[in-house]
Amino acid sequence: MANDVALTVKALKTYIYTNNRCNRALDGVSFEIRQGKTLCIVGESGCGKSVTAASIMQLLPTLSRIEEGEITYHGPDGPVRIDQLPRDGAKMRAIRGKEIAMIFQDPMTALNPVYSIGFQIKEMLKYHTGLGRSDRHSKAIDLLRSMGIPLPKKRVNEYPHLYSGGMRQRAMIAIGMSCNPRILIADEPTTALDVTIQAQIFELMDTLKRDHGTAIMLITHDMGVVAELADDVAVMYMGNIVEAGPVGKVLRNPVHPYTRALLDSIPVLGRGKDQEIKAIPGQTPDPYNRPKGCQFADRCAYRIGACDQMPDEMQVAPDHRVTCWRYEEFAADAAE
Amino acid sequence: MQPNDPILKLRDVQVHFPVKTGVFKRVTGHVRAVDGVDLDVRRGEVLGLVGESGCGKTTLGKAILQLVRATQGTVTYSGEDGETELTSLDDAGLFRFRKRLQIVFQDPHSSLNPAFTIFGSLEDPLRHYGVKTREERRKIVGDLLEAVNMRRESMDRYPHEFSGGQRQRIGIARALSIEPELIVCDEAVSALDVSIQAQVLQLLMALKREKNLTYVFITHDLSVTEYLCDRIAVMYLGKIVELCDAEDLYANTLHPYSEALLSAIPVADLDKKSRRIVLQGDVPSPVNPPSGCPFHPRCRYAVDRCKTEVPELRRFKSAKGEHMAACHLIDQPLAE
Ligand SMILES: Nc1ncnc2c1ncn2[C@@H]1O[C@H](COP(=O)(O)OP(=O)(O)O)[C@@H](O)[C@H]1O
Ligand SMILES: Nc1ncnc2c1ncn2[C@@H]1O[C@H](COP(=O)(O)OP(=O)(O)O)[C@@H](O)[C@H]1O
Ligand code: SF4
Ligand code: SF4
Ligand SMILES: [Mg+2]
Ligand SMILES: [Mg+2]
Numbered sequence: 001m002a003n004d005v006a007l008t009v010k011a012l013k014t015y016i017y018t019n020n021r022c023n024r025a026l027d028g029v030s031f032e033i034r035q036g037k038t039l040c041i042v043g044e045s046g047c048g049k050s051v052t053a054a055s056i057m058q059l060l061p062t063l064s065r066i067e068e069g070e071i072t073y074h075g076p077d078g079p080v081r082i083d084q085l086p087r088d089g090a091k092m093r094a095i096r097g098k099e100i101a102m103i104f105q106d107p108m109t110a111l112n113p114v115y116s117i118g119f120q121i122k123e124m125l126k127y128h129t130g131l132g133r134s135d136r137h138s139k140a141i142d143l144l145r146s147m148g149i150p151l152p153k154k155r156v157n158e159y160p161h162l163y164s165g166g167m168r169q170r171a172m173i174a175i176g177m178s179c180n181p182r183i184l185i186a187d188e189p190t191t192a193l194d195v196t197i198q199a200q201i202f203e204l205m206d207t208l209k210r211d212h213g214t215a216i217m218l219i220t221h222d223m224g225v226v227a228e229l230a231d232d233v234a235v236m237y238m239g240n241i242v243e244a245g246p247v248g249k250v251l252r253n254p255v256h257p258y259t260r261a262l263l264d265s266i267p268v269l270g271r272g273k274d275q276e277i278k279a280i281p282g283q284t285p286d287p288y289n290r291p292k293g294c295q296f297a298d299r300c301a302y303r304i305g306a307c308d309q310m311p312d313e314m315q316v317a318p319d320h321r322v323t324c325w326r327y328e329e330f331a332a333d334a335a336e
Numbered sequence: 337m338q339p340n341d342p343i344l345k346l347r348d349v350q351v352h353f354p355v356k357t358g359v360f361k362r363v364t365g366h367v368r369a370v371d372g373v374d375l376d377v378r379r380g381e382v383l384g385l386v387g388e389s390g391c392g393k394t395t396l397g398k399a400i401l402q403l404v405r406a407t408q409g410t411v412t413y414s415g416e417d418g419e420t421e422l423t424s425l426d427d428a429g430l431f432r433f434r435k436r437l438q439i440v441f442q443d444p445h446s447s448l449n450p451a452f453t454i455f456g457s458l459e460d461p462l463r464h465y466g467v468k469t470r471e472e473r474r475k476i477v478g479d480l481l482e483a484v485n486m487r488r489e490s491m492d493r494y495p496h497e498f499s500g501g502q503r504q505r506i507g508i509a510r511a512l513s514i515e516p517e518l519i520v521c522d523e524a525v526s527a528l529d530v531s532i533q534a535q536v537l538q539l540l541m542a543l544k545r546e547k548n549l550t551y552v553f554i555t556h557d558l559s560v561t562e563y564l565c566d567r568i569a570v571m572y573l574g575k576i577v578e579l580c581d582a583e584d585l586y587a588n589t590l591h592p593y594s595e596a597l598l599s600a601i602p603v604a605d606l607d608k609k610s611r612r613i614v615l616q617g618d619v620p621s622p623v624n625p626p627s628g629c630p631f632h633p634r635c636r637y638a639v640d641r642c643k644t645e646v647p648e649l650r651r652f653k654s655a656k657g658e659h660m661a662a663c664h665l666i667d668q669p670l671a672e
Contacts (some may be wrong), residue, residue, distance in 0.1 A: 044529040050433030073664070178588065194388040196555065196615045199600040203614050224559070247503035250591065251606055265534040267563035269603050271670045272583045273561060279538055283499055 006054065006130045006183050006215035007033040007100075012069035012083075014048075014055045023287045024057055025048050025051040025064070027239040029227050030313070031232075033183060036213040037084060040247070041225045042262075043236035046284060051172045052236075056217075058087045063207040073207040077097060098128040101176035107168040110175070117144070117171045117240040120158035121178050136256040146311070166197035173204060180212060202229060223266060227251055235259045238284060238295035241313075245320030253334040255322045258296045260330075271273070292322070302326055342376040342414060343518055343550055344400060349373045349409035351395050365623045369395040371574030372409070374649065377518070382544070382551045384565035384582065386558055386597070388521060388619050392574040393554045397520040400552060401437045402430055413437075415517070435465055437514040440507050442523035447507060448495040453489035454481070458510050465514050480509040484539055501532035505539065511541065518550040526555060558601050562586055567657075570594045570666055573622055573630040576649060577663070580655035590652060590661040593631045631663065637665055 014026040026048050033039050041049050051163040054060045056071055071082040073095060096102075103108055112120060119159040121140040125131050136154075144152035150202060160168055169189060176184060186205070190198035206229070208214040218229060226233055226247065233251070234244040235258065243256040254260045264278045282299045291297055293308040300307070304325065311325045324330065341546045349371075352366040369393045377383055377400070385393045398404040400411060404423050411422045413433060421434060433670040441447050448457050450453040458480065459473040467473050478488035495503060504524065511519050521540070525533045539562070544551060553565055561568050561582060570593065578591040589595045599613040615634045620626055626633050632642040641664055649662040650669040 021545055044531060146605075166618055195558075195600040195602075196597065197386060197618070198602075199612045199614050202602075202612075222602060223530075223604035227604045227606050228602040248606065251604070262530065262606065265531050267559045268605050268608070269559040269562055269598070269601055270586055270605070270608050271563075272586075273563060277534050277537070279534035279565065281535075283501065283532065 004035045005032045006035045008070070008072045008075065009052075010070040010072070011056060012052075012071065013067040014050070014051055014060065014064060015067050016061065016064040016299065018063060019294060022286045024239055024290065025287070026055065028069070029239070030239060030242055031234050031244060032219050033215045034232070035182070035215045036209055037231040038216040038218055038229050039210060039232045039234065040230035041217065041219045041234050041236060042221065042223065042226050043171075044221060046287060047236040048239045049236060050187055053102065053185050053217070053219060055326060056185060057096055058085065058092050059099065072228065073099065073183075094128075097124060097181070098179045099181055100183040100185065101179070101181035102185040102187065103169075103172050103176050103189045105191050107165075107172040108160065110172050113160050116157050116159055117163065120160070121175050124175055124178045143178055144146065144171065147171070147174045147204060149174070166193055166200065167191060169197070169201060170184075170204070173201070177208065182287065183215045183217070184208065185217045185219075186318070188221070189218075190225075191221070205229070224250075235262070238287070238290065240295060240323055242296065242324070243322045245317070249317070249320045255300050255316055255320075255327055255330045255334050256324050257300050257330070261299075337358060339380045340378050340569040342421065343379040344377040345410075345412040345414070346373055346375040346400070346422055347410045347412075349396070349399055349411060351392075351404055352401050352407045368622045368625060370399060370406075371622075371625070373574075373576055375569060375576060375579070377550060377552060379517075379550055380548060381563055382553055384561035384568040385552060385554045385571060386556065386568060387571035388597075389556065390619060390622065392622070393571060394522055396571070397439065397522050397552060397554050401439055402434075403439070403521060417627045425590045429446075435514045435595070436517045437520075438511040438514070438518070439520040439522060439618040440504075440511045442526055447643055448503065450495050453492050453494055454506055458491070458513055461510065461514050476513065480513055481506075483512065483543065484509045501528055502534060504536055508536075508543070512547070515547070516549070518552065520554065522554045523556070524553075525560065526557065539554075558598060565641045570597065573619065573625050575630060575662065576660075577631065578628050578661045580651070580654065580659040584656045584659060588654065588659070590659065590666050591663050592635050592637050629662075639665070
């Protein structure tokens with residue numbers, strides 16, 4: 001394994017149990033996050049993106065369990081099997097926040113409304129660093145300033161409700177970044193924001209990656225965001241990664257029928273009115289009543305008899321893999 | 337009544353909401369949600385309204401339909417029975433026009449009564465507009481559901497039994513039920529997954545052709561507008577800053593705000609990566625909009641004059657019909 005890998009997820013299965021029924025939310029997911037790179041996980045709602053993030057952070061809902069697979073954090077003191085740590089044990093608490101930070105779509109899930117933003121940053125610093133009281137205060141101001149929050153000396157004492165949506169999101173990133181984590185997991189951090197504010201957040205994430213070598217896992221449903229920010233991409237559908245590889249390969253030469261259909265279904269700015277967009281027929285299957293074989297089969301135009309069985313992950317190239325029985329035909333077609 | 341003739345003419349339309357503070361609810365200011373809009377909606381066109389959240393899109397859409405009343409200015413409807421100034425009519429006078437002007441909201445959940453079957457929700461407007469027998473109403477609702485690619489039997493089920501995409505189609509069916517001439521689609525596809533979004537967009541376009549509809553399409557997604565709309569109006573702080581042919585907005589951008597907005601959109605095409613222009617700060621408050629050009633505090637081209645003089649919406653030369661923009665620095669307006 002290359003030593004720039006910050007986190008490895010191998011054959012991860014996370015199931016959620018509700019009303020005595022089992023939802024195989026993640027059904028064998030594998031990927032790596034690399035230091036100084038951005039991995040984008042893309043897919044439609046319900047495909048398992050947030051459960052993937054929650055599995056890594058050990059923040060899963062109560063009635064869910066990692067059934068199989070490995071999550072390995074390659075920390076400064078050697079590899080740590082996160083999946084084997086107790087959820088709320090000291091070790092996991094030390095990793096969560098300090099080594100691996102997470103930001104959410106709704107900043108209010110991470111911000112506490114009754115404490116000032118500055119207090120919340122300083123708590124993180126107190127818990128995870130050896131900084132003294134006044135150093136923590138000035139570090140909090142520095143962090144807000146570096147996140148582009150205007151008047152940081154005043155804002156540091158303000159409560160979350162006085163911040164605008166974009167500022168809250170940046171404050172949450174400031175808290176996330178306060179301990180220089182080696183990995184940042186961002187779950188749709190800009191979905192609720194305007195594109196102009198999104199651009200500010202992306203600028204910030206690019207800086208983190210460049211200047212601090214942070215490994216970023218960015219969850220999105222927007223192929224545009226993937227094209228803009230990703231080094232690597234993993235396309236998910238109903239609990240599986242159906243295609244993964246470097247962004248250039250996956251977006252320029254997509255192999256999996258779902259990746260192709262997804263790219264064909266969105267209008268692209270600058271292509272005008274003559275572009276043809278194709279809807280994907282039907283809808284995603286009931287998660288409690290999943291098809292036995294390929295999860296995309298009901299909506300796939302290329303389905304054959306073999307698709308009633310679950311396809312294996314196949315390598316199209318050493319760094320490009322796809323989960324489809326007919327990948328060889330599609331790969332030949334994509335290469336043209 | 338020719339195609340392309342205006343179906344609606346807006347002249348200097350303002351919608352100002354009072355801001356009340358203190359125990360005595362004294363009016364201490366006004367939110368200038370829509371602040372002097374001149375606009376023609378042409379019969380048979382798809383007119384896009386875009387801009388950041390809070391810029392006044394929804395309020396303008398509602399003012400068009402008289403769902404909020406303009407505090408100043410006029411909205412004039414023209415149809416077979418000549419021109420009527422809607423803004424001077426009372427509720428009774430508006431009754432026969434409401435039927436021609438409909439709206440579809442982003443969240444059909446909030447507009448479909450969860451306690452009613454789909455038939456229960458959809459028969460209401462029909463009864464209101466004189467479809468007397470239940471038999472007849474059931475037939476019309478069934479036809480409407482089929483028109484939006486749903487089964488007739490769906491009418492006896494409840495909203496929670498449907499997916500987001502299906503509920504959106506039911507919302508469209510309801511807007512169509514009394515055969516309107518114009519539909520305001522307010523973020524009608526924004527909450528949908530992309531594969532479902534494409535289905536609904538295609539449905540909207542098919543219905544438009546079939547029924548000669550006019551759409552005012554409100555969205556923050558400029559990739560969708562470019563593909564779908566004939567013309568686009570870009571709004572900033574309650575004002576239209578640019579108005580032109582949809583493809584021209586991208587190919588021949590005139591206004592600095594439109595330029596920044598377009599550059600911030602992540603484009604799902606690795607070969608079309610453009611430099612994003614990162615606007616500083618948030619949109620200013622519409623209670624105290626900046627003097628002069630409302631965009632001047634964030635505009636990278638601003639000159640002294642921009643701080644004091646309000647730029648008028650002026651007409652410029654274009655190969656694709658009229659192109660209007662409100663900025664001091666654009667050269668060569670066409671003489672009036
Ligand atoms: N807290 C939860 N309780 C029950 N089911 C859940 C919960 N969170 C997620 N799920 C289910 O797990 C699957 C994956 O969901 P999620 O990871 O949230 O999708 P995504 O983030 O890609 O939209 C879905 O079927 C979803 O319904
Ligand atoms: N009923 C209302 N009372 C007071 N202010 C309102 C009301 N409706 C909208 N506003 C304000 O008017 C401005 C424009 O809002 P809106 O038209 O909803 O914008 P958009 O749809 O572009 O996001 C915002 O500042 C909003 O807070
Ligand atoms: S395995 Fe079969 S059904 Fe699944 S994507 Fe490939 S061709 Fe389509
Ligand atoms: S008028 Fe001035 S501030 Fe306004 S957009 Fe033009 S250059 Fe910028
Ligand atoms: Mg999610
Ligand atoms: Mg709105």
